[in-house]
Amino acid sequence: MSAHVTVTGDIPAGRPDAREVVLAARNVAKSYGNVHALKGVNFDIHRGQVTTLFGENGAGKSTLMKILSGVIQPTSGEIILDGSPVAFNNSTEARDRGISIIHQELSLAPNMSVRDNIFMGREISGPGGVDFAEEERQTRRLMAELEEEIDPLTPVEELRLGQQQIVEIARALSVDSRILIMDEPTSALSASEVEVLFKVIRDLTAKGVSIVYISHHLEEALTITDHAVVLRDGTMTAYAPRSDIDLEWIVRNMVGDNYDLGSPPATQLGQPALSIRNLTLADPAGGFNLVDGLSLDVHAGEIVCIYGLMGAGRTELLETCAGRLRPTSGEVVLEGREISHLSIAERIARGLALVPEDRQRDGLVQTMSVGENLSLASIASFTRGLFTQKRAERSLIDASIREVTVKTSGPDAAIGSLSGGNQQKVVIGKMLATRPRVIMLDEPSRGIDIGAKAEVFRLLAEEAKQGLAVLYSTSEVSECLSIAHRIVVMHKGRISAEFDSTVTKEKIMAASGESLVA
Amino acid sequence: MSDTTITRPAKKADFSLGRLLLEGRAFFALIAIIVVFSILSPNYLTVGNFLIMASHVAIYGILAIGMLLVILNGGIDLSVGSILALSGVVAGAMMQGLEIDALGVILYPPVWAVVVLTCLVGGLVGAVNGVLISIFKVPAFVATLGVMYVARGVALLMTNGLTYNNLSGRAELGNTGFDWLGFNRIAGVPISVIVLAVLAVLAALMLTRSSFGRWLYASGGNERAAELSGVPTRRVKITVYTLSGILSAIAGLVLASQLTSAGPTAGVTYELTAIAAVVIGGAALTGGRGTIQGTMLGAFVIGFLSDGLVIIGVSSYWQTVFTGAVIVLAVLMNSLQYGRGGRKG
Numbered sequence A: 001m002s003a004h005v006t007v008t009g010d011i012p013a014g015r016p017d018a019r020e021v022v023l024a025a026r027n028v029a030k031s032y033g034n035v036h037a038l039k040g041v042n043f044d045i046h047r048g049q050v051t052t053l054f055g056e057n058g059a060g061k062s063t064l065m066k067i068l069s070g071v072i073q074p075t076s077g078e079i080i081l082d083g084s085p086v087a088f089n090n091s092t093e094a095r096d097r098g099i100s101i102i103h104q105e106l107s108l109a110p111n112m113s114v115r116d117n118i119f120m121g122r123e124i125s126g127p128g129g130v131d132f133a134e135e136e137r138q139t140r141r142l143m144a145e146l147e148e149e150i151d152p153l154t155p156v157e158e159l160r161l162g163q164q165q166i167v168e169i170a171r172a173l174s175v176d177s178r179i180l181i182m183d184e185p186t187s188a189l190s191a192s193e194v195e196v197l198f199k200v201i202r203d204l205t206a207k208g209v210s211i212v213y214i215s216h217h218l219e220e221a222l223t224i225t226d227h228a229v230v231l232r233d234g235t236m237t238a239y240a241p242r243s244d245i246d247l248e249w250i251v252r253n254m255v256g257d258n259y260d261l262g263s264p265p266a267t268q269l270g271q272p273a274l275s276i277r278n279l280t281l282a283d284p285a286g287g288f289n290l291v292d293g294l295s296l297d298v299h300a301g302e303i304v305c306i307y308g309l310m311g312a313g314r315t316e317l318l319e320t321c322a323g324r325l326r327p328t329s330g331e332v333v334l335e336g337r338e339i340s341h342l343s344i345a346e347r348i349a350r351g352l353a354l355v356p357e358d359r360q361r362d363g364l365v366q367t368m369s370v371g372e373n374l375s376l377a378s379i380a381s382f383t384r385g386l387f388t389q390k391r392a393e394r395s396l397i398d399a400s401i402r403e404v405t406v407k408t409s410g411p412d413a414a415i416g417s418l419s420g421g422n423q424q425k426v427v428i429g430k431m432l433a434t435r436p437r438v439i440m441l442d443e444p445s446r447g448i449d450i451g452a453k454a455e456v457f458r459l460l461a462e463e464a465k466q467g468l469a470v471l472y473s474t475s476e477v478s479e480c481l482s483i484a485h486r487i488v489v490m491h492k493g494r495i496s497a498e499f500d501s502t503v504t505k506e507k508i509m510a511a512s513g514e515s516l517v518a
Numbered sequence B: 001m002s003d004t005t006i007t008r009p010a011k012k013a014d015f016s017l018g019r020l021l022l023e024g025r026a027f028f029a030l031i032a033i034i035v036v037f038s039i040l041s042p043n044y045l046t047v048g049n050f051l052i053m054a055s056h057v058a059i060y061g062i063l064a065i066g067m068l069l070v071i072l073n074g075g076i077d078l079s080v081g082s083i084l085a086l087s088g089v090v091a092g093a094m095m096q097g098l099e100i101d102a103l104g105v106i107l108y109p110p111v112w113a114v115v116v117l118t119c120l121v122g123g124l125v126g127a128v129n130g131v132l133i134s135i136f137k138v139p140a141f142v143a144t145l146g147v148m149y150v151a152r153g154v155a156l157l158m159t160n161g162l163t164y165n166n167l168s169g170r171a172e173l174g175n176t177g178f179d180w181l182g183f184n185r186i187a188g189v190p191i192s193v194i195v196l197a198v199l200a201v202l203a204a205l206m207l208t209r210s211s212f213g214r215w216l217y218a219s220g221g222n223e224r225a226a227e228l229s230g231v232p233t234r235r236v237k238i239t240v241y242t243l244s245g246i247l248s249a250i251a252g253l254v255l256a257s258q259l260t261s262a263g264p265t266a267g268v269t270y271e272l273t274a275i276a277a278v279v280i281g282g283a284a285l286t287g288g289r290g291t292i293q294g295t296m297l298g299a300f301v302i303g304f305l306s307d308g309l310v311i312i313g314v315s316s317y318w319q320t321v322f323t324g325a326v327i328v329l330a331v332l333m334n335s336l337q338y339g340r341g342g343r344k345g
Helices: A061-068 A091-096 A114-118 A132-145 A161-174 A191-206 A218-224 A247-255 A314-322 A344-350 A359-363 A370-382 A390-403 A420-432 A450-465 A505-511 B017-023 B025-040 B047-072 B080-096 B111-134 B140-159 B191-209 B211-221 B223-228 B233-259 B270-280 B292-311 B316-339
Strands: A021-032 A035-046 A050-054 A076-081 A084-086 A099-102 A179-183 A210-214 A227-232 A235-241 A272-281 A291-299 A303-307 A329-334 A352-355 A438-442 A469-474 A486-491 A494-500 B098-100 B105-107
Touching: A021 A061, A035 A050, A035 A061, A035 A210, A035 A227, A050 A061, A050 A218, A050 A247, A061 A179, A061 A210, A091 A099, A099 A161, A114 A132, A114 A161, A132 A161, A161 A179, A161 A191, A191 A210, A191 A218, A218 A247, A227 A247, A235 A247, A272 A314, A272 A438, A272 A469, A291 A314, A291 A469, A291 A494, A303 A314, A303 A450, A314 A352, A314 A438, A314 A469, A344 A352, A352 A420, A359 A420, A359 B223, A370 A390, A370 A420, A370 B211, A390 A420, A420 A438, A420 A450, A438 A450, A450 A469, A486 A505, A494 A505, B017 B025, B017 B316, B025 B292, B025 B316, B047 B080, B047 B191, B047 B211, B047 B233, B047 B270, B047 B292, B080 B111, B080 B140, B080 B233, B080 B270, B111 B140, B111 B233, B191 B211, B191 B233, B191 B292, B211 B223, B211 B233, B223 B233, B270 B292, B270 B316, B292 B316
Parallel strands: A035 A235, A050 A210, A050 A227, A099 A179, A179 A210, A303 A469, A303 A486, A352 A438, A438 A469
Antiparallel strands: A021 A035, A021 A076, A076 A084, A227 A235, A272 A291, A272 A329, A486 A494, B098 B105
């Protein structure tokens, strides 16, 4: 597939200009044995500008980031900092030269406060040990800059995911660096938080800080970037300034051909499969209800999208329906039968399946193989008497792998050997293997690349044609306007608007309570 | 990175000696122990000695099976040594006769009833562990530590610190035969070893072939994911601690029968030996990884090592040092095997 990659755009060739180009890569390649993760990458990072790396999972973005931040060393090629070649032996050396990184996976200590996390490892010393007052003051200033109302003394575990990401960003900002690498910094942020982050990025670039940005959220990245580097299968396929590119150009260079997230499939709408009636879930910590008297019907063969910001109550709604959380009041009805009192296992047996939001934490068992993960939710179907039947299990797994098109070396492969998109397909395949009547997916596209995203949606559309009721949540507007027949917008635990598939992005976003990103 | 489509690969291509040595480490360690001691002592490599050593291993082995189940679930059970002692004392008390004051009679239950009732007691104590941990969310370490003290205390209270020395029963009361477990042999193999083998096979079947086994591996690997996939994680947890309790009771019966006495101080620190066997057998203390075969090898490594040291006349203090070193080495190898896998970026 990577045989005929033609690089488009201007490839920097000569020595980088030390005044303007702070960091440059020249023919940087990285191999692990005979696996070539990166095959010769050339680009410049300009002072005070944003350079975005685009590419699907496995394209080599992470490898490149690790090389730039000193975590690993390139096999060949060189990194040129301020006009002279450098070789970092570890990330501390890179940090000392002014390069810092915000990792995609949060690296916070959940038991410690926001303040302690931000200054972890480089505490400010005062006369009597750590100067907590000074640390707290600086934390407050950072939070004000990021426009977040987070108290510096709050334990990180009490923050929602988006706020944790803000803390992670604040930590990187607290170190004055000249080059800041951001790996998917917005994956858990709401649109308004993204807007604030972008403002911060513009402030930083105005001060001369260079940003290296990675995001699966293409449109978002396009609004902020000055240069684009596109990778595919370890090869750089394009390098160009913002003025020369658009969304279509990026996608074409990333995946090689046109993509489409799909359109609502023509399905036969049946009886209501899932009815949520006046469902309320009180916040255990007090405050307003997480889900507030919400009612919603999903019909057989229908695809409904729930759009909302972080904290709108989407996850809580789906988890309450699945039986993980106990509702304060209201009922969940599956094909005419009340199921609110049933356990998770009983609900799955009746045909209600949930694909959770966080696949690492809630979706996969990392110690088990791909096959064992796929068959986990339907063990009963291949158990006869006391024992599981190997052959029945194997045919179920093989059927699943085919159905959801998991790319794997085989059912015995370790689950960790799959890419994010394929892991997500395993979680979906696991729940589809239970032959559900209704499938709920919480942010099914989180952290997976656009090709995998399109495949997931295509799969859901196929299943809906077979009469499955699909309910998925998302925080990306473009995903609402793909396969969903109906779009429900949630805001503070309630449905604030309901649209059909002809609605515009602007209307959806307005109903969710967020303002538009210019 | 390198996604291939679903072709069945001729795996084992990355076969290498280092990998083989690492994965089969418990097995190679056992072979090494046998070879070394056979050279050092002519008496070591005899059928008779092997059977004697195996009957010693039986006690630890039975405890280790229960411990493996608990560790697979991501927990730990510190109470097995105490449950073993309590079970022995309960069995001993029943062999002496159960006085029921209200009726003015003394009951002498037959041996089979003693065995069943003792297992029930062990299972009950284990279930208490399980309920504390799964329903009341007490950390496994603390819950079983508490139960360890309570069970030991109850055993001491029951006998006032003394030991039952007469477990043989009386023919006229029809309760003889308790020593069968510890002394008899079938085709030359001690009953205790047969008990261990049967329990190990049953446990291996349960782990690899039953849906319960799959639930156990899943909930040990990732409890939240297992729960959302419909695995009854609480029930799994209570069950493994109950099974661990029952297995401790069986070990207690075998030990009491071997020693022909039941004392409240039996089995002190046996829980640690059982944990060591499981760890040497390659199980991960974080849960979800481990096999019966490995655990059995681990139990035999510990048993054959300490018996070998006795045979060649090494001081028992040195035995403690050696056992400790083997355990640390085993954990080191475990982290080599599981720690390297690194996640994808």
